[in-house]
Amino acid sequence: MDETAMPKQAACWACGTSVILPCQNGLYAETYKCGWCGAITSPQKQPQNSSLLSRLAQGVRQGFVFVIWLVLLSVPSLGFTCVLPRLLTGPALFLNIAWAASLALNILFNFAAAIFRHPGPVELETGRDAAVPAGCFDNCYFCAPCQAPKPMLAHHCSRCRTCVMEMDHHCIFLNSCVGVNNMRHFLLMLSYLIVGCTYTMAACTCLLWQERVAVTSNWSRLLVPILRSGHFWEFFLITPRFLVTAPWWLAGNTYLMALVAGAIPGIALLLVSELRLIFRGQSYIESLQGRAPNTRPGRLRALRRVFGCTHPVLWPAMRWHPPPGTAAAALSYRKSA
Numbered sequence: 001m002d003e004t005a006m007p008k009q010a011a012c013w014a015c016g017t018s019v020i021l022p023c024q025n026g027l028y029a030e031t032y033k034c035g036w037c038g039a040i041t042s043p044q045k046q047p048q049n050s051s052l053l054s055r056l057a058q059g060v061r062q063g064f065v066f067v068i069w070l071v072l073l074s075v076p077s078l079g080f081t082c083v084l085p086r087l088l089t090g091p092a093l094f095l096n097i098a099w100a101a102s103l104a105l106n107i108l109f110n111f112a113a114a115i116f117r118h119p120g121p122v123e124l125e126t127g128r129d130a131a132v133p134a135g136c137f138d139n140c141y142f143c144a145p146c147q148a149p150k151p152m153l154a155h156h157c158s159r160c161r162t163c164v165m166e167m168d169h170h171c172i173f174l175n176s177c178v179g180v181n182n183m184r185h186f187l188l189m190l191s192y193l194i195v196g197c198t199y200t201m202a203a204c205t206c207l208l209w210q211e212r213v214a215v216t217s218n219w220s221r222l223l224v225p226i227l228r229s230g231h232f233w234e235f236f237l238i239t240p241r242f243l244v245t246a247p248w249w250l251a252g253n254t255y256l257m258a259l260v261a262g263a264i265p266g267i268a269l270l271l272v273s274e275l276r277l278i279f280r281g282q283s284y285i286e287s288l289q290g291r292a293p294n295t296r297p298g299r300l301r302a303l304r305r306v307f308g309c310t311h312p313v314l315w316p317a318m319r320w321h322p323p324p325g326t327a328a329a330a331l332s333y334r335k336s337a
């Protein structure tokens with residue numbers, strides 16, 4: 001008797017119900033859905049062991065995040081010591097320091113929250129050995145590395161070694177995923193960074209103009225000897241020479257201007273592309289997979305899913321827990337239920 005004609009059975013990973021696999025042209029389906037609990041069983045990749053190389057790569061990624069922390073902290077430190085006290089005096093100085101400090105605090109708070117909050121925990125227990133209600137694992141896959149159910153909207157991140165609900169992307173600057181739980185902090189961080197960088201650029205430009213005589217004499221002291229001697233290769237040494245000979249405030253001002261000029265286009269591009277995806281009701285991963293968004297929510301509704309049902313004026317507020325009405329709040333409600 002032909003073996004392929006025999007009905008083949010498999011057990012559902014979630015409830016253990018045996019499923020008769022459909023057969024077409026002598027080939028059995030590899031992916032099947034349980035008729036009782038709705039869980040999907042598909043071929044699994046074996047979980048990878050953590051090798052020395054992957055632990056080394058993780059160390060490098062954490063080191064990079066530490067450098068980002070230092071860079072973020074260097075901007076207010078230099079702004080408060082090199083730029084603002086030289087540019088302003090009296091109440092104007094006090095107001096500008098308060099404004100800059102609140103910007104820096106919001107950037108650092110949202111950066112920390114985006115790193116230290118779980119990007120999107122999956123709150124589903126495996127139902128094996130217990131009575132599983134009908135439809136309880138509808139469209140859930142099984143994640144082999146996590147050994148746990150993975151809902152349709154979750155993705156497994158091999159760098160974070162966890163499944164993330166509504167994962168958008170793994171961000172190298174955070175060394176963490178951006179998912180349903182920290183998307184608000186990520187967007188707020190980018191928005192505050194745009195405002196902060198623009199303000200820094202404006203303050204540095206004003207100082208450069210105010211001190212134009214000192215700046216010109218400093219640069220001409222470096223440039224004129226090179227141009228006169230014709231040793232143009234010495235241009236490569238101009239940065240170390242500048243750092244050694246320039247006064248402290250001018251070196252700090254130049255560093256800040258170079259940093260924010262390089263950062264602004266990248267941050268703006270990231271923010272615009274992230275908002276475009278949110279308005280389309282899609283994550284970055286889904287856009288890469290070419291998966292069409294299920295529904296196209298209105299722009300305000302799409303933003304409310306991230307920022308909550310409070311008045312938009314309150315959206316930029318510094319708050320650790322997800323505001324009511326967000327997809328992240330619905331997630332933590334289900335957790336406590």
Ligand SMILES: [Zn+2]
Nearest residue numbers: 012015034037
């Ligand atoms: Zn089942």
Ligand SMILES: [Zn+2]
Nearest residue numbers: 143146156163
């Ligand atoms: Zn997983």
Ligand SMILES: [Zn+2]
Nearest residue numbers: 157160170177
């Ligand atoms: Zn990740």
